[in-house]
Amino acid sequence: MQTQLMPSLFKRVTLTLSFLTFSTLALAQSKTDEPRKEQIDWNKPIAVASIASIDRVLDDIDYMFATIDKPEYPAMIKGFLAQYRNLEGIDKTRPLGAFVFLKEGISPQPEVVGFIPIKDLDALKQTLEEVGFFLNPVPDTKDRYTVALPMFSLYLKMAHDYAFVQIKSEALDRDFYNPDEFTRPLAEKYDVAASLLLKNVPEPMRMMAVDLASARIDQQLQQKPGESDIQFQSRKATTMLIFKQFQSVANDGAALTLGYELSKQNKKILLHLGIEAKPGTDLTRHLEELSRKASQYSYLNAPDSDVLGYTVFPLNKDIEQKMLLDVIEQSKAKVPPVFLGTADNPGPAARILKSAESTVRSGKLDAHVKLVQNGDKKLALIGALKLTDAASFKAGLQEFFDLITQAEDTKGIKANVAEVEGVAIHQVSPNGVKQNARDIFGENPVIFLGCSDDECWIAMGEPSCLELLRASITAAGKEGKQLKPGSPFLFSLKFTSVLPLAEQKNKDPEFVESAKVAFATGGDLMTFYPKITSNQVSLNLELGEGFIRLISLAIANRK
Numbered sequence: 001m002q003t004q005l006m007p008s009l010f011k012r013v014t015l016t017l018s019f020l021t022f023s024t025l026a027l028a029q030s031k032t033d034e035p036r037k038e039q040i041d042w043n044k045p046i047a048v049a050s051i052a053s054i055d056r057v058l059d060d061i062d063y064m065f066a067t068i069d070k071p072e073y074p075a076m077i078k079g080f081l082a083q084y085r086n087l088e089g090i091d092k093t094r095p096l097g098a099f100v101f102l103k104e105g106i107s108p109q110p111e112v113v114g115f116i117p118i119k120d121l122d123a124l125k126q127t128l129e130e131v132g133f134f135l136n137p138v139p140d141t142k143d144r145y146t147v148a149l150p151m152f153s154l155y156l157k158m159a160h161d162y163a164f165v166q167i168k169s170e171a172l173d174r175d176f177y178n179p180d181e182f183t184r185p186l187a188e189k190y191d192v193a194a195s196l197l198l199k200n201v202p203e204p205m206r207m208m209a210v211d212l213a214s215a216r217i218d219q220q221l222q223q224k225p226g227e228s229d230i231q232f233q234s235r236k237a238t239t240m241l242i243f244k245q246f247q248s249v250a251n252d253g254a255a256l257t258l259g260y261e262l263s264k265q266n267k268k269i270l271l272h273l274g275i276e277a278k279p280g281t282d283l284t285r286h287l288e289e290l291s292r293k294a295s296q297y298s299y300l301n302a303p304d305s306d307v308l309g310y311t312v313f314p315l316n317k318d319i320e321q322k323m324l325l326d327v328i329e330q331s332k333a334k335v336p337p338v339f340l341g342t343a344d345n346p347g348p349a350a351r352i353l354k355s356a357e358s359t360v361r362s363g364k365l366d367a368h369v370k371l372v373q374n375g376d377k378k379l380a381l382i383g384a385l386k387l388t389d390a391a392s393f394k395a396g397l398q399e400f401f402d403l404i405t406q407a408e409d410t411k412g413i414k415a416n417v418a419e420v421e422g423v424a425i426h427q428v429s430p431n432g433v434k435q436n437a438r439d440i441f442g443e444n445p446v447i448f449l450g451c452s453d454d455e456c457w458i459a460m461g462e463p464s465c466l467e468l469l470r471a472s473i474t475a476a477g478k479e480g481k482q483l484k485p486g487s488p489f490l491f492s493l494k495f496t497s498v499l500p501l502a503e504q505k506n507k508d509p510e511f512v513e514s515a516k517v518a519f520a521t522g523g524d525l526m527t528f529y530p531k532i533t534s535n536q537v538s539l540n541l542e543l544g545e546g547f548i549r550l551i552s553l554a555i556a557n558r559k
Contacts, residue, residue: 118162
């Protein structure tokens with residue numbers, strides 16, 4: 001895992017999680033020699049799913065429907081629970097959920113056991129009796145019970161003030177760890193969570209998962225009919241990168257966690273997918289390195305833009321770099337000689353292309369694009385790209401506009417229309433702008449270009465977007481060094497900015513009307529970003545309170 005591969009790491013985490021989870025469970029059914037018993041604690045779960053508490057779920061439901069002033073829905077749920085004595089006997093303040101174990105044997109099998117926190121066993125007996133079920137002790141055993149249901153029986157075992165539950169009595173023939181040990185870290189962060197505990201999966205099984213993945217990759221890495229060499233090499237490099245990351249997680253991963261939180265305090269929903277590394281491993285060392293890296297544009301704040309995206313995009317030497325360098329080389333043939341110049345006296349295009357080549361050879365593209373409000377319901381696009389040898393690009397851009405404006409027909413092209421923090425700004429007024437672009441950027445959009453000592457800036461929109469570009473360049477000078485470590489990319493969207501487009505398509509008018517109501521008072525920001533610390537990498541999706549209202553409206557309006 002190299003530094004220049006940061007964004008690829010995150011956008012492929014989902015594939016790694018799914019593949020590793022299913023491979024581990026599948027291999028649990030493969031025939032293999034039983035590892036030495038003293039090396040494996042069969043009582044430790046390999047996975048846990050947890051709900052923080054019943055009370056927290058009820059509080060979340062109260063909050064959800066309070067956002068749309070519909071208290072009758074939580075009241076209905078509480079009325080339903082009242083019919084069952086409000087689940088008296090169960091501790092509604094503690095986590096409940098399920099463990100996944102491996103059954104000891106030559107061919108280990110996954111086995112799921114539920115756990116429920118118990119406050120008062122006698123009260124639970126009465127609650128069950130209210131609905132016609134009876135909790136009976138198993139003769140000649142301690143802390144073992146059965147509950148006869150219409151179609152089958154449940155078996156319970158009491159330990160650590162929890163009832164461990166399974167439909168097979170023998171599944172409870174183990175010494176259970178206290179669920180608090182596994183659920184407390186999850187409940188502190190999430191309302192609902194599931195974690196694959198890789199550190200508890202026997203090493204032979206993890207290595208067999210790697211071998212299985214390797215065998216499947218070997219079968220797939222054949223050039224397909226009609227696939228070009230560059231397409232094949234790109235797919236091969238991507239596949240091998242995924243495999244190396246999978247292998248790294250299988251070797252050095254401690255846990256894979258998927259979590260959900262509905263926060264009344266922060267007024268948002270959080271979805272989290274993370275990989276935790278074992279201490280002192282190669283994966284930890286890589287994460288420590290990555291946690292100190294960031295996009296040059298990570299100082300930008302999502303709430304300040306209708307749409308924002310920034311990234312450090314890796315350029316593989318044999319694939320993306322080669323492809324882009326070929327494009328640059330081919331473009332030289334289309335440039336008029338007056339702009340290209342000679343080796344001894346390079347023209348403006350040669351200077352610009354020289355910087356472009358240097359940037360590509362650096363192995364990464366660091367850039368950002370944002371859309372911001374500009375006038376009467378119109379948007380402006382602002383963007384910037386970090387350049388290598390920016391001085392060459394800057395000189396070439398200035399010389400290009402100076403030459404163009406000396407020509408007879410320079411309609412729509414103006415040089416040096418403004419200067420911001422030492423950046424000369426030039427203007428282009430394009431012809432034939434398509435209607436969909438005019439709907440977003442205005443009837444007469446223009447383009448502004450400029451180059452600083454280390455980056456190229458662009459703005460597009462109504463002429464007033466020049467002031468927005470000016471503000472962005474000024475802010476970059478003041479805030480550009482305030483980077484957020486461990487932030488290689490981010491994408492954010494204010495949902496109300498795309499609602500007019502959805503309304504024009506008119507594919508789901510009911511949804512559009514619900515969205516208008518849900519986002520009328522704000523909370524429409526959606527943000528997707530990674531987070532890297534010294535021992536964890538995660539993908540995170542945050543949704544503002546408007547999305548909570550939208551979900552609540554969808555439930556309330558369900559016919």
